[in-house]
Amino acid sequence: MPELPEVETVRAGLAKYVTGKKITSAQAFHPRAVKPSSIAPITSLAGSRIKSVQRRGKFLWLTLDRPYALVAHLGMSGQLLVTPTTTSPHKHMRARFMLSGGLSRSNNEIRFVDQRTFGWVGVEEYAGDVPISVAHIALDPFEKEFDLAKVINRIRKRKSAIKPTLLNQEIISGIGNIYADEALWRAKIHPEIVCEDLSKAEVKRLINCAIDVMQEAILAGGTSFDEQYKNVNGESGYFERSLAVYGQEGEPCPRCGSAIARIAFANRSSHFCQRCQR
DNA sequence: CCTAACTCCTGCATGC
DNA sequence: TGCATGCAGGAGTTAG
Numbered sequence: 187m188p189e190l191p192e193v194e195t196v197r198a199g200l201a202k203y204v205t206g207k208k209i210t211s212a213q214a215f216h217p218r219a220v221k222p223s224s225i226a227p228i229t230s231l232a233g234s235r236i237k238s239v240q241r242r243g244k245f246l247w248l249t250l251d252r253p254y255a256l257v258a259h260l261g262m263s264g265q266l267l268v269t270p271t272t273t274s275p276h277k278h279m280r281a282r283f284m285l286s287g288g289l290s291r292s293n294n295e296i297r298f299v300d301q302r303t304f305g306w307v308g309v310e311e312y313a314g315d316v317p318i319s320v321a322h323i324a325l326d327p328f329e330k331e332f333d334l335a336k337v338i339n340r341i342r343k344r345k346s347a348i349k350p351t352l353l354n355q356e357i358i359s360g361i362g363n364i365y366a367d368e369a370l371w372r373a374k375i376h377p378e379i380v381c382e383d384l385s386k387a388e389v390k391r392l393i394n395c396a397i398d399v400m401q402e403a404i405l406a407g408g409t410s411f412d413e414q415y416k417n418v419n420g421e422s423g424y425f426e427r428s429l430a431v432y433g434q435e436g437e438p439c440p441r442c443g444s445a446i447a448r449i450a451f452a453n454r455s456s457h458f459c460q461r462c463q464r
Numbered sequence: 465c466c467t468a469a470c471t472c473c474t475g476c477a478t479g480c
Numbered sequence: 481t482g483c484a485t486g487c488a489g490g491a492g493t494t495a496g
Contacts, residue, residue: 188489218472244490261490263474278474302473304490346467355491362489412476414489432489453469455487 188260190326190360191403192415192423193244196266199418200248201239203268204296207288208235209250212281214307219280219298221257221308221319228281231256231309236285240316243326243359247310247317255317256283257308258298264305268293268418281307301414326360327397338389341381348384349377350452352396361396364409364432367457369396371431371439376463377449377456402428431457 188196214220214228234250241247246266248256258266267276270292271284281298298307313321325332337358344351351357352366361369370377372395375388384392403409408423411433416422430440435448439459448457 192489259490261473262488300473301475302488302490304473344466350467353490364489409489411489452467 188244188264188408188415189362189365189400190243190328191365191400191425192408193241193246193260194328194404195408195417195423196260197239197241197246199268200246200266200296203290203293203418204236204248204285204288205238206236207285207294209233210284210286212283214281216280216303218303219300219306221306223310223319224308225254225311226309228307228309231283242316242320242329243323243355244362245320245323247320254309254311257310257317257319259305261300261302261304261306263302263414264298264300265416266418267297267299267416267420269295269297271295323355324357324359327358327393327400328360334390334393337393338386341389342384342386344381346381347378347452348375348381348392349456351381352392358393360400363454364429365396365400365403367432368399368430370463371458372399374462374464377458378451431459433457
C-alpha cells in the first residue's frame with residue numbers, strides 16, 4: 187500500500203489522536219509483526235508516554251519519554267488504526283497498544299493491522315535523530331534539509347534506469363511504484379531511460395513532479411484502491427481518481443489520448459504513455 | 465561501488 | 481465449482 191502520502195496521512199492522524207498519551211499496555215500477536223532487531227519486547231513499552239509522531243520516507247516512529255522509539259513500517263498492507271478499546275478485534279490485527287490520558291478520551295487504542303505481514307513494529311534506539319532502522323534511508327523531499335542539487339547530481343551519475351532509481355530509498359525516500367509512475371508521466375520521461383542520459387533540468391523537473399504529485403495526494407488523504415490502505419480512522423483517501431497512468435493500462439492518456447501502456451521490468455509494473463514519454 | 469534476482473506473506477482476479 | 485496462475489502499494493539479503 188503505502189507510499190509517502192499515505193504514511194504521512196497516518197502520521198498526521200496519529201499525531202492528532204495519540205500525542206501526550208501514555209501507553210498502559212502493549213501486545214504483539216504475530217512473530218513476523220515485530221522486527222527481529224527490536225531491542226525489547228513490545229510489552230516493555232507499557233508505562234511510556236508518547237511525545238511525538240515522526241516520519242522519514244515510508245518509515246514512522248513514535249518518540250517516547252525513553253531513550254528508544256516505537257518504530258513502524260507498513261510494508262504492503264499495514265494499517266495503524268486508532269480505535270475505542272471496545273471495537274471488536276480486526277481479522278489481521280498483529281499488535282495493539284492501549285492508551286490513557288491525552289485530549290481525546292474515546293479512542294484509546296492503536297491497532298497494527300497487516301494482512302500480508304510485510305510490515306512490522308519494533309523498539310529501537312536512536313542513531314542520531316532517527317531510529318536505527320531509518321539511519322540508512324535518504325531524506326525525503328519534504329524534509330527541510332533535503333538537498334535537491336545533491337540528489338540530482340547523485341542520480342545523474344547512475345547507469346541504471348530512472349524508474350528503479352526513483353524507488354531506491356537510499357537515494358530519495360518516500361516514492362513507491364504509484365508515485366514513481368505518476369511523476370515520470372508528469373515529467374514526460376520514459377521509465378527505462380538511463381539516469382546518465384538525463385539532463386540536469388530533466389532530473390530536476392522529475393523530482394519537482396514527484397513532490398507535486400505527492401503533495402496533492404497528501405491533500406487528498408492518499409491513494410486507496412482497496413481495503414489495504416486506510417487512515418487511522420479506517421477511511422479511504424481519494425487520490426486514486428486523480429491518477430493519470432498508474433493502473434490505467436489501455437485507458438487514454440489524459441494529455442494526448444493515446445493508450446497507456448504497462449510493462450514489467452525490475453520485477454514491477456510500470457505504466458506510462460508511449461507517445462508523451464520518450 | 466553497483467545491479468538484478470530472489471525472498472518474505474495473504475488474498476483477490478482471471479482463465480481453463 | 482475447483483484449481484492453477486499471476487498479481488499487488490515494500491525492502492532486505494545475496495550473488496555477481
